[in-house]
Amino acid sequence: xxxxxxxxxxxxxxxxxxxxxxxxxxxxxxxxxxxxxxxxxxxxxxxxxxxxxxxxxxxxxxxxxxxxxxxxxxxxxxxxxxxxxxxxxxxxxxxxxxxxxxxxxxxxxxxxxxxxxxxxxxxxxxxxxxxxxxxxxxxxxxxxxxxxxxxxxxxxxxxxxxxx
Numbered sequence: 001x002x003x004x005x006x007x008x009x010x011x012x013x014x015x016x017x018x019x020x021x022x023x024x025x026x027x028x029x030x031x032x033x034x035x036x037x038x039x040x041x042x043x044x045x046x047x048x049x050x051x052x053x054x055x056x057x058x059x060x061x062x063x064x065x066x067x068x069x070x071x072x073x074x075x076x077x078x079x080x081x082x083x084x085x086x087x088x089x090x091x092x093x094x095x096x097x098x099x100x101x102x103x104x105x106x107x108x109x110x111x112x113x114x115x116x117x118x119x120x121x122x123x124x125x126x127x128x129x130x131x132x133x134x135x136x137x138x139x140x141x142x143x144x145x146x147x148x149x150x151x152x153x154x155x156x157x158x159x160x161x162x163x164x
Contacts, residue, residue: 063096064078
């Protein structure tokens, strides 16, 4: 029996074979994870700190309670994460403008610029890839990716999802 050529990578033991597009989705996840590790090193933060910074960069100042909810952490763990970010100069605590009993966690401009200096070129590069495709092809790509996301059982993005 002759072996047939396939453009899909060989499956690991116990893993069903997949088509090239599915293998590339996995490669995309791996590339994203490596980018996150690199950004963590650049900012001297752990994964929780990077998640917190992501929310603060995308949403602006947040209360510790809201940050805790978005990170799905206890208030004690969130306080520890905020303390680490303050010590690194990534955030400050500021009085809430309308609730004098509350504080806001505010990303520092220097940290936002530092993070965006890495993120903006990557985001622009990924977006520019779509220029190589027609509007119809882009619609197919979008539909495929929406269905991939849905296959993970992820809720629709309401603007509060972690930037992963």
